[in-house]
Amino acid sequence: DIQMTQTTSSLSASLGDRVTISCSASQGISNYLNWYQQKPDGTVKLLIYYTSSLHSGVPSRFSGSGSGTDYSLTISNLEPEDIATYYCQQYSKLPWTFGGGTKLEIK
Amino acid sequence: QVQLQQSAAELARPGASVKMSCKASGYTFTSYTMHWVKQRPGQGLEWIGYINPSSGYTEYNQKFKDKTTLTADKSSSTAYMQLSSLTSEDSAVYYCARSGDYDLAYWGQGTLVTVSA
Numbered sequence: 001d002i003q004m005t006q007t008t009s010s011l012s013a014s015l016g017d018r019v020t021i022s023c024s025a026s027q028g029i030s031n032y033l034n035w036y037q038q039k040p041d042g043t044v045k046l047l048i049y050y051t052s053s054l055h056s057g058v059p060s061r062f063s064g065s066g067s068g069t070d071y072s073l074t075i076s077n078l079e080p081e082d083i084a085t086y087y088c089q090q091y092s093k094l095p096w097t098f099g100g101g102t103k104l105e106i107k
Numbered sequence: 108q109v110q111l112q113q114s115a116a117e118l119a120r121p122g123a124s125v126k127m128s129c130k131a132s133g134y135t136f137t138s139y140t141m142h143w144v145k146q147r148p149g150q151g152l153e154w155i156g157y158i159n160p161s162s163g164y165t166e167y168n169q170k171f172k173d174k175t176t177l178t179a180d181k182s183s184s185t186a187y188m189q190l191s192s193l194t195s196e197d198s199a200v201y202y203c204a205r206s207g208d209y210d211l212a213y214w215g216q217g218t219l220v221t222v223s224a
Contacts, residue, residue: 034210036152042217044152044202049210087152091209095168096154 002026002090006099012107013078021073021102023088028068032092035064035073038085038101047086048073080106109133111203111215118221119193126189127218129203136184137161140206143177143188146217147199157206158186193222 003026013019023033035048046055048064051071061076075082083106088099114128129141143155156167160179167175174197176189190197201218204211 032209036211038152042200044204044211044214046207046210046212046214049207049212055207055210055212089152089154089211094166095156095170098152098154100151 004099010103019075025069029090029092109213113215113218116219124191129186131184141186144202
């Protein structure tokens, strides 16, 4: 199975900050990488698909980039509603696998 | 709008089985695959597998192949997941999620399964 690693398990930032969350794969995944947001109440939403495409209704302050084995999610101008845990997920090979998550908190 | 309404929390004894549901609305049920994801308390997300409601074809994560059975009822636009031979390791929140292209575009609210004697 492809292992997805989010080395930062928690991150503290201030409102208005630019935040970058990283994710690496155990092998190349050809940009087949999605990002999800899980709110403290458990609600999960798709943010970014295929590395950098914004899902419908997601604010433009979210963006994604990367290639090969290394990918990142950037939130520009952090807002209070962005407090959540963020997961990357690869779909290059079955089984689909997720990173361990990065919990974002307000400083 | 797309909605996935999952069944209520379950309390089950070790060794028993549970079957949870995921009722879809707001789109054509047979046009998208339905996936299931496990989240143990305080842990990350694990992909269990998916079903194609149109054909009934299923694909499982090998880790869950002997534990899980996915089915779908086209007449009621409802997907089901059955978990068998329950142990404490099966205590978790289980989410259904509708696919987009190769993503999990819309998620249910989750069903909490607690396994306890």
